[in-house]
Amino acid sequence: MARTAASGDSRKRGSIRARGNSLQVRVYAGVDPVTGKPAYLTETVRGTDKAAHRAANKVMTKLQAQVDGQRSASTSVSLSYAIDEWLRTADIESTTRHGYVGYIERSIRPTLGDIPINKLTARMLETFYGELRRCRIRCSGRPFVEHNAEGEHDCGKLKCRPHKCKGMAPSSVRQIHSIISGVLNAAVRWDWITSNPARIAQRPKQTPPQPDPPSPAEAARLVEKAFALDEDWGTLVWLVMTTGIRRGEVCALRWSRVDFDEGIVEIRRSYTTLRGVGTEKDTKTHQMRRIALDTETTVLLREHLARCQQRYEALGVQWNADSYVFPGTRGNDPSVPYPPDAVSSRYKKMAKRLGIDTHIHALRHYSATELLTAGIDLRTVAGRLGHGGGGATTLRVYAAWVAAADRKAAEILGSRMPRVNRGGE
Structure with a gap:
């Protein structure tokens, strides 16, 4: 049984039809702009008695209002x-x-x-x-077995295991x-x-960041080992440790972005590899930043530059200011940067030989936590790390170290306050 309103375009007005023990309300909503097929709004009302028909008429009026107000979904694509x-x-x-x-x-x-x-x-x-x-x-x-191959096979050889x-x-x-x-x-x-x-859907809560930087003693052992392995490698580890730049940023760094006179390094690009193909891109926050270098770091970079130039001259390789600071291919080609994955792998192996469980990104945490512990203000630390939001990200990640710095500030202020006689003392 089908029932359609008597007045107006029947397709536009919609219909109410019986479907088993319920009523289906169907209202034409135009043509689907993607599929080109007619689109309908439908809703089911339980029951087939007079009360159900009255409820179905109200539903049809509601659906018609949605169509008239263009509040209905215009496509049903997947x-x-x-x-x-x-x-x-x-x-x-x-x-x-x-x-x-x-x-x-x-x-x-x-x-x-x-x-x-x-x-x-x-x-x-x-x-x-x-x-x-x-x-x-x-x-x-x-329970079931997770098979590592389709069809008949020897589970023992393929190490198929219960899920x-x-x-x-x-x-x-x-x-x-x-x-x-x-x-x-x-x-x-x-x-x-x-x-x-x-x-409006609820998603899992975000796990609070838990940075785990190496201790000062571990950092000293790491950088000492890096220089013992290779002067170029030691300079890379030192630069990451003192500036807190990201792995991809140190790989993309070019000599034209190092200002020895001002003692500043500009971070403008990042380097990444995907399926063995390397590309330069913007930094993670799409922002350029200038990081001040200490005297020791500036000296190390000057020495690193001299080594690179001597090496290229001996090999007959052309060098210019746009050459990468840390080149790949064993340092013999200034036009190819050190691959980020290779940096991580080498650092991880070095730390493992020292018995230290850490990774290259932890040096970024080390730089941040040392600065905060020393009392450097949050905005300055955020600027060096390249965090956005005026320090909000830095505060969220390094809240525990900010609290420690705040405690140190309180003690310093308390020690500088004038002494007050209380109770007639």
Whole structure:
């Protein structure tokens, strides 16, 4: 049985029809701008009696008002289609895009890809996030063996093992949420949906940063070992330790950005590799910054420059001011920078031989914490690190060391206060 309003265009007015023990309200919402097919708003009302029909008429009036006010979803394309369009149009750096595609293909598309974007809800997203936190492959919870090959094979040789649930880290789930939210924000801008459900969906809380810098004694051992291995390598480790610049930034540094007279180094670019191909890009915060160098660091860089020039002259290699400060290919080609991954790997191996569990990025933490502990103001430290927000990021990451510096400041101020006689003393 179908019932359509008597007046006006029947397709525009909509219809109410029986579907088993319920009524389906259907209102024409125009042509889908993406698929070119007719689009309809539908809603189900339980029951088929007179009361259900009255409720269905109210629902139809509500849906018609949505269409008239252009508040209805204008397309029912899948999330997978929207993701493809977003990736095609979004301005995303290559390394970031590579990471996004990994999350999309492994987690988002297999689970939510076929769902129409106008049917996606905050509840669906929160359920999805919860499943990922329980098990990254969203298993059924029943025991099974994770096979490393398809078809018949010898599990013993391939080391196939019983599956053990391993939840995805909160930071990874937050990254997935960010991707989905970005896609749906674009869908809102394109008038494909009226609102973004990811805006109200709860995501895992962000884990507080826990920087673990080496101690001053460990830092001394690390830099001493670096110079013992190689003067060029020791200079690189020293520069990162004293300036707190990022790994990619030290690899992208050119001699034209080192001002020996002023004792300043300009950080303008970062270097990254993806699938073996290296590229220069903007810094992480897309900002240029100038970092003051101490006298010892300036002397070390002058000596490093002299060594480089002598080496290139002996090899017959041309050098100019745009040459990289720390070249790759064993330092023999000034036009190729030291690969960031190679820097991390070499530093990790060096620290392991010393019995120190650390990584190259921890030197950035060392620089920041030493400055804060010495009482340097937060804005200056943030400027050297390249943090945005006027020091908000620095405060969030290094809150414990800021508190220690604040305690030191209080003691200094207290010691300088005039003594007051109390109680007639």
